[in-house]
Amino acid sequence: MSDSDEDDIPQLSAHTFAALQEFYEEQKQHTDPGGDDKYNIGIIEENWQLSQFWYSQETALRLAEEAIAVAGEGGRIACVSAPSIYQKLRELHREDLAVYIFEYDKRFAIYGEEFIFYDYNNSLDLPKKITAHSFDLVIADPPYLSEECLRKTSETVKYLTQGKILLCTGAIMEEAAAKLLGVRMCKFIPKHTRNLANEFRCYVNYDSGLDCEI
Numbered sequence: 001m002s003d004s005d006e007d008d009i010p011q012l013s014a015h016t017f018a019a020l021q022e023f024y025e026e027q028k029q030h031t032d033p034g035g036d037d038k039y040n041i042g043i044i045e046e047n048w049q050l051s052q053f054w055y056s057q058e059t060a061l062r063l064a065e066e067a068i069a070v071a072g073e074g075g076r077i078a079c080v081s082a083p084s085i086y087q088k089l090r091e092l093h094r095e096d097l098a099v100y101i102f103e104y105d106k107r108f109a110i111y112g113e114e115f116i117f118y119d120y121n122n123s124l125d126l127p128k129k130i131t132a133h134s135f136d137l138v139i140a141d142p143p144y145l146s147e148e149c150l151r152k153t154s155e156t157v158k159y160l161t162q163g164k165i166l167l168c169t170g171a172i173m174e175e176a177a178a179k180l181l182g183v184r185m186c187k188f189i190p191k192h193t194r195n196l197a198n199e200f201r202c203y204v205n206y207d208s209g210l211d212c213e214i
């Protein structure tokens, strides 16, 4: 090849090359979530058909910290229809905790053994390894604001918990939540990545830090 042939090969500037490399890295993360990235809230996009509305980063962190405080070191936490809390707990690297994600959306099966397929319509149809009253804390955020959905989800929650329950749902469910789970509304107000038409609240059946802040 002569000098003049080499001169004809198009060269990328360092700036363009760096931008291209960044683009390829981003593409790779979207198709092959690995490492810590796979626990990013939003890596699995909201599907409104499944009533999916993810918590804001701040709310997910606050609820994950609450779960850690309640479950204690080496504790067991069940996240029922609340995938963002599972993701945040895993992002925080609390490997001493046993955390399970009970979810209907099979895209969350990327979390392997910790993913438990769950349909609230079959509230006690759970794998054998999930034994009764084996979780220090159960967090649940049922998909629909109906008495039927809360009643069926409550059956699962009561089966899983050793006693402590943290429920996130609409403010309009306050009475039903008290009746079905014996939980009371907290002062803390959970926020979502999008503004929702319905007011959401957290409910607990134990003394909680979530009751001290507005």
Ligand SMILES: C[S@@+](CC[C@H](N)C(=O)[O-])C[C@H]1O[C@@H](n2cnc3c(N)ncnc32)[C@H](O)[C@@H]1O
Pocket: 050, 051, 052, 053, 054, 055, 081, 082, 083, 084, 085, 103, 104, 105, 118, 119, 120, 121, 141, 142, 143, 144
């Ligand atoms: C209102 S969202 C709660 C998500 C929560 N805000 C979060 O950020 O983790 C309801 C959840 O219920 C799940 N879901 C939808 N249909 C379900 C079903 N039939 N049984 C159990 N869960 C279901 C959705 O996939 C979604 O994760």
